Amino acid sequence: MLNEYFGKILWIDLSNGSFKEDVLPEEIYRQYLGGYGLAAKLIYDNLPAKADPLGSEAILGFFPGLLTGTVAPLSGRYMIAGKSPLTGTWGDANSGGFFGPEIKKCGYDGILIQGIAATPKYITIIDDEVKILDASEVWGLDAVETEDKLKEKHGKVQVACIGQSSEKLSLISGIVNDKGRIAARSGFGAVMGSKKLKAIVLKGNKKIQLSNKDLLLSHTKDYNNKIAATSGGMVSIFKTYGTTAGNVFSGSSGDTPIKNWAGNLKDDFPTERLNKISAGEIDKFKEKDFGCFSCPVRCGAIMKIPELNIEETHRPEYETCAAFGPLLLNDDLMSIFTLNEICNRAGLDTISAGGTVAFAIECFENGLINKDDTDGLELTWGNSQEIIKLVNMIINREGIGDILADGCKRASEKIGKGSEKYAITSLGQELGMHDSKFMSSLGLSFAFDPTPGRHTTSSIDMVAMGPLARNDLIEGFILPKNFRKMGDERFEAHMLVNSLSQFSNSLGLCMFSSMFLKYPLIELIKAATGWDISIEELIKIGLRIQTLRQAFTIREGVILAENELPGRAIGDPPFESGPHQGKTIDYKSDYQGFCEKIGWNPKNGYPLKETLIDLNLDFVIKDLY
Numbered sequence: 001m002l003n004e005y006f007g008k009i010l011w012i013d014l015s016n017g018s019f020k021e022d023v024l025p026e027e028i029y030r031q032y033l034g035g036y037g038l039a040a041k042l043i044y045d046n047l048p049a050k051a052d053p054l055g056s057e058a059i060l061g062f063f064p065g066l067l068t069g070t071v072a073p074l075s076g077r078y079m080i081a082g083k084s085p086l087t088g089t090w091g092d093a094n095s096g097g098f099f100g101p102e103i104k105k106c107g108y109d110g111i112l113i114q115g116i117a118a119t120p121k122y123i124t125i126i127d128d129e130v131k132i133l134d135a136s137e138v139w140g141l142d143a144v145e146t147e148d149k150l151k152e153k154h155g156k157v158q159v160a161c162i163g164q165s166s167e168k169l170s171l172i173s174g175i176v177n178d179k180g181r182i183a184a185r186s187g188f189g190a191v192m193g194s195k196k197l198k199a200i201v202l203k204g205n206k207k208i209q210l211s212n213k214d215l216l217l218s219h220t221k222d223y224n225n226k227i228a229a230t231s232g233g234m235v236s237i238f239k240t241y242g243t244t245a246g247n248v249f250s251g252s253s254g255d256t257p258i259k260n261w262a263g264n265l266k267d268d269f270p271t272e273r274l275n276k277i278s279a280g281e282i283d284k285f286k287e288k289d290f291g292c293f294s295c296p297v298r299c300g301a302i303m304k305i306p307e308l309n310i311e312e313t314h315r316p317e318y319e320t321c322a323a324f325g326p327l328l329l330n331d332d333l334m335s336i337f338t339l340n341e342i343c344n345r346a347g348l349d350t351i352s353a354g355g356t357v358a359f360a361i362e363c364f365e366n367g368l369i370n371k372d373d374t375d376g377l378e379l380t381w382g383n384s385q386e387i388i389k390l391v392n393m394i395i396n397r398e399g400i401g402d403i404l405a406d407g408c409k410r411a412s413e414k415i416g417k418g419s420e421k422y423a424i425t426s427l428g429q430e431l432g433m434h435d436s437k438f439m440s441s442l443g444l445s446f447a448f449d450p451t452p453g454r455h456t457t458s459s460i461d462m463v464a465m466g467p468l469a470r471n472d473l474i475e476g477f478i479l480p481k482n483f484r485k486m487g488d489e490r491f492e493a494h495m496l497v498n499s500l501s502q503f504s505n506s507l508g509l510c511m512f513s514s515m516f517l518k519y520p521l522i523e524l525i526k527a528a529t530g531w532d533i534s535i536e537e538l539i540k541i542g543l544r545i546q547t548l549r550q551a552f553t554i555r556e557g558v559i560l561a562e563n564e565l566p567g568r569a570i571g572d573p574p575f576e577s578g579p580h581q582g583k584t585i586d587y588k589s590d591y592q593g594f595c596e597k598i599g600w601n602p603k604n605g606y607p608l609k610e611t612l613i614d615l616n617l618d619f620v621i622k623d624l625y
C-alpha cells in the first residue's frame with residue numbers, strides 16, 4: 001500500500017518550459033530520508049559527470065527534510081543541492097524560515113530545476129498549478145524588494161529568490177527566503193542566476209498525512225514544554241541572543257579568526273573593541289523574536305535601526321559579525337548592520353564576502369594592489385566605510401569588485417604576485433568563522449568534507465558542546481568515552497558525528513538541535529512515517545549519504561584526500577603568540593583514521609567496493625573503479 005506520508009518529486013526544465021512529476025518508491029526514502037540525502041541520490045543519478053555547474057545540464061535541487069512541514073521541533077529546514085560552482089565538488093546549503101515547509105504543502109518532497117530560460121523567469125506553484133512566468137518586473141531588484149513585489153502580486157505565498165549578486169553570477173552568492181534567511185554557501189545563487197530563474201513562489205494546500213498524528217503531537221508537546229521550562233544554558237542563550245552570543249564568547253576564547261586568520265585578540269582586537277560588537281550591544285536594536293517554522297527556541301530576531309533608517313532587518317548571525325568584525329579588525333557595529341543588510345538583500349554569502357574583503361585588505365596593506373586598483377578605496381584594517389563601499393562594488397561587480405565577486409581564491413589567481421597566501425579557503429570556499437586551531441575537528445570538515453570549508457558539517461568538538469557530550473542527545477546514540485583524545489575512539493566518534501550530521505540534515509533538523517535537550521528522534525520519525533526505524537539504521541543511512549556525497553565529488557575529478565588547508569588555519573608554522581601559540585593541528589591523521597572507520601581508502605578517500613556494496617551504493621562502483 002502507498003505510504004501517504006510521501007509526496008512527489010517535481011522536475012522543471014527551464015530550457016523548454018516543461019515539467020513532470022515523479023513518485024519515488026518508499027524504499028528510496030528509507031535509504032536517503034529527504035533533504036540533501038534524497039537530493040544526493042537524485043542528482044547523482046541524473047547529472048552527467050563533470051557537467052558545467054552554470055550550464056544547461058546543471059541541476060539545482062530544493063529539498064525539505066523528511067520531517068519538514070510537520071510540527072516536529074526544529075525540523076523546518078530545507079536544503080539546496082547540486083554541483084557547487086565555487087568548489088567543483090558536491091554542494092549543499094541550508095536555510096530555515098518558512099519556505100521549506102511550503103514545498104511539502106505543495107505536495108512535493110523535492111523540486112529539481114534543469115535547463116536555462118531564454119529570458120528571466122520565476123516559477124509559481126500555487127494551489128496545485130505549476131507555472132513559469134516572466135520575471136522582467138522583478139529582475140534587477142534585491143531579495144527583499146523581490147519578495148515584497150511577488151507577495152503583492154500573488155498574495156500569501158512563500159518565496160525563495162536571488163538578489164543582484166546572483167544575477168551577476170557571483171560564485172559567493174546564495175538563495176534568499178523570508179527576506180534575509182539565506183542558503184548562502186556553495187555558490188548556488190550563481191546557479192539560479194545562470195538559469196535566469198529569479199524566484200520560486202509557493203502556496204500549498206496539501207495536508208501532510210502523518211502515520212500517527214497524536215503520537216507526533218505528544219512528543220512535540222513534551223519537548224517544547226521542556227524547552228519552555230528550561231532556564232539557563234544554551235536554550236536561554238539562544239532564545240535571548242541567538243548566535244550573536246558567540247561574538248564575545250568565541251572572540252575571547254580563540255574560536256573567532258582575527259585579522260584574516262593571522263591575528264589574535266590581545267595584539268589585534270582587544271576586549272574593549274570586541275565588546276563593541278557584543279550580543280548585548282546588538283540586543284538594543286531588537287524589536288521582536290524570529291523563529292523558523294516549528295521551532296520552540298526561536299533564535300532569530302527582527303531589528304529596527306533608526307540610525308541607519310532601517311525599519312526592519314534580520315539580526316546578523318555570529319558568522320556575519322565575525323566575518324565583518326574581528327576578521328577585518330572592524331569594531332564599528334553600525335557598519336556590520338549595514339553589511340548584513342546589503343548582503344542579505346543582494347544574496348551575498350557574508351562568510352565568503354568577509355573572507356574576500358580580508359584578502360583584499362591584506363593585498364592592499366602589503367602593496368599587491370593600490371588605490372589605482374581599488375578606484376581610490378583606502379583598504380586598511382578596520383576602515384569600515386571603505387569596507388562597505390568595497391562590498392557594494394562586489395555586489396555590483398564594479399571595478400575590483402568584479403575580480404572579488406567569485407571569492408578570494410579566484411581573485412588571487414587574477415591578482416597573482418603571491419597573493420594566494422592571503423586567500424583563506426578550502427578549494428575556493430572561504431572557511432567558516434571558527435578557528436580549526438581552537439576546535440581541531442573543524443580541520444577535518446574544512447579540508448575533507450565533500451562541501452569543503454564549512455563549519456556546519458559534523459565537527460565532533462562543536463556537537464559535543466551539547467547533550468551529546470553526556471551521550472544524552474538521542475536514545476542509543478553513544479560516543480566512545482575517549483573521543484576527545486587522538487586515537488581509535490576519536491576516529492570512531494568522527495564517523496558517528498559525521499553520520500549524525502547527514503541524517504539530521506536530511507531529516508530537516510536545525511544543526512542547533514544538538515545543542516539543546518535530548519531529542520525524541522526515533523519516536524518522531526516513527527510517528528510521521530510509520531517506520532519502525534532503529535538508531536543503527538539511521539547511522540547507516542547517514543554513512544550512506546556521506547559516502548554518496550563523497551563519490552559525487554570523486555566523480556567530478558576532485559580528490560579531497562589531497563586537499564590542504566592554508567597554514568594559518570592549522571598553525572603551520574605555529575603562531576608565536578596568542579591562544580594558539582605553538583599549536584599545529586594534525587587534521588590529516590584525523591582523516592586517515594576517519595577513512596578507516598567509515599570504509600574509505602585512507603590514501604585517496606575512495607569508498608572501498610565492499611563499503612559501497614554494504615551501503616547499497618553498488619551503482620557507484622562503475623564510476624569509481
Ligand code: SF4
Pocket residue numbers: 074075076096097290291292295296297298299300510511512
Ligand atoms: S534554533 Fe534558530 S536557526 Fe534553528 S530552527 Fe530555531 S530559529 Fe531556526
